[in-house]
Amino acid sequence: MGFSVILPTLNENGHIEDLINNISNIFENKQIDYEIIVVDDNSLDGTIETIKNMLKRNLNLKLIVRENKNKNLAESLNDGIKKSVFDNLVWMDADFQHPPKYIEKFIKMSDTNDAIICSRFLNNSERYFNNPELNKDINENQSYFYNKLCKLFLYKDITDYTSGFISIKKKVFKNYKLKGFYGNYFLDLILYLKKNNYKVIEIPFKDETRASGYSKTVVNFNLKYIYTCIRYSLTLFISFFKKF
Numbered sequence: 001m002g003f004s005v006i007l008p009t010l011n012e013n014g015h016i017e018d019l020i021n022n023i024s025n026i027f028e029n030k031q032i033d034y035e036i037i038v039v040d041d042n043s044l045d046g047t048i049e050t051i052k053n054m055l056k057r058n059l060n061l062k063l064i065v066r067e068n069k070n071k072n073l074a075e076s077l078n079d080g081i082k083k084s085v086f087d088n089l090v091w092m093d094a095d096f097q098h099p100p101k102y103i104e105k106f107i108k109m110s111d112t113n114d115a116i117i118c119s120r121f122l123n124n125s126e127r128y129f130n131n132p133e134l135n136k137d138i139n140e141n142q143s144y145f146y147n148k149l150c151k152l153f154l155y156k157d158i159t160d161y162t163s164g165f166i167s168i169k170k171k172v173f174k175n176y177k178l179k180g181f182y183g184n185y186f187l188d189l190i191l192y193l194k195k196n197n198y199k200v201i202e203i204p205f206k207d208e209t210r211a212s213g214y215s216k217t218v219v220n221f222n223l224k225y226i227y228t229c230i231r232y233s234l235t236l237f238i239s240f241f242k243k244f
C-alpha cells in the first residue's frame with residue numbers, strides 16, 4: 001500500500017512547508033510508502049522557491065511547475081495524477097482547510113473503498129463558521145444550496161459534490177481525466193464513479209479556515225458571481241442527463 005498526495009498550489013507560501021511536514025509525519029509514523037506532489041501554477045509569492053528548498057531534504061517530495069500553461073485546478077490535478085507512482089491518490093486544498101489528520105481515516109478505509117470523500121454536508125460534519133468568531137465566506141450559502149440541488153437530482157447517498165478532499169484509487173484514471181473548473185470538476189468525477197459502479201463513500205469532517213493567503217474561488221456578489229452560478233447550474237443540468 002502506498003499513497004500519492006497531490007497538492008495543487010497557487011500562492012500558498014505562508015503555510016505550505018508546515019502542511020508538507022504535517023502530511024509527511026503521518027506517513028512516516030505509520031511507515032507507509034508515500035510521495036507528495038506539489039503542482040504549482042506559477043505562484044508569485046515564493047511557494048516555488050520554498051518547495052525547491054524542501055526538495056533537498058525531503059526525498060518523498062516532488063514538484064511540478066506548470067510553466068506556459070493556463071491556470072487550471074483540474075488540469076493541475078491531472079498533471080499530478082500522471083506523475084504519481086502509488087495505487088492510492090489523495091488530493092486536498094493546500095491551505096489547511098482540509099486538515100491532514102483525515103488522511104489517517106483514508107488509510108484505514110482505502111482497502112475497502114474506491115473513493116473516500118470528506119463531506120461538509122453530512123449530519124455530523126462540522127463547519128468552521130460554527131465558531132462565532134469566524135466569518136462565513138460569501139459563497140457558503142450558494143455552495144450549500146447547490147449541493148442540496150445536486151443531491152436532489154443526482155444521488156441520494158452523496159452530499160458534497162464540490163468537496164475537493166478525496167482519497168481515490170489510481171485505477172479510476174485509466175480511462176478518465178478530470179475536467180472543468182474549480183468545484184465542478186468534482187461533480188463530473190462523482191458522476192463517472194457512480195456510473196461505473198465504483199465503491200464511493202463519504203465521511204464527515206470539520207473544515208477549517210484557510211491558514212493564510214486568500215481564496216481563489218470566493219467571488220463577490222457581482223456579474224462574475226452570477227456567471228459562476230450559471231456555469232454551475234449548467235453543469236448540474238448536463239450531469240442530470242448524463243446520469244442516464
Ligand SMILES: Nc1nc2c(ncn2[C@@H]2O[C@H](COP(=O)(O)OP(=O)(O)O)[C@@H](O)[C@H]2O)c(=O)[nH]1
Nearest residue numbers: 008009010041071072073076093094215216217
Ligand atoms: N495549481 C493550481 N492550484 C490552484 C488553482 N486555483 C486554486 N488552486 C489551489 O487549489 C486549492 C483550493 O483553492 P482555494 O483558493 O483554497 O479555494 P477555496 O478553498 O474554495 O477558497 C488551494 O490549494 C489553491 O492553492 C489553480 O488555478 N492552479
Ligand SMILES: [Mg+2]
Nearest residue numbers: 093095097210
Ligand atoms: Mg481553500
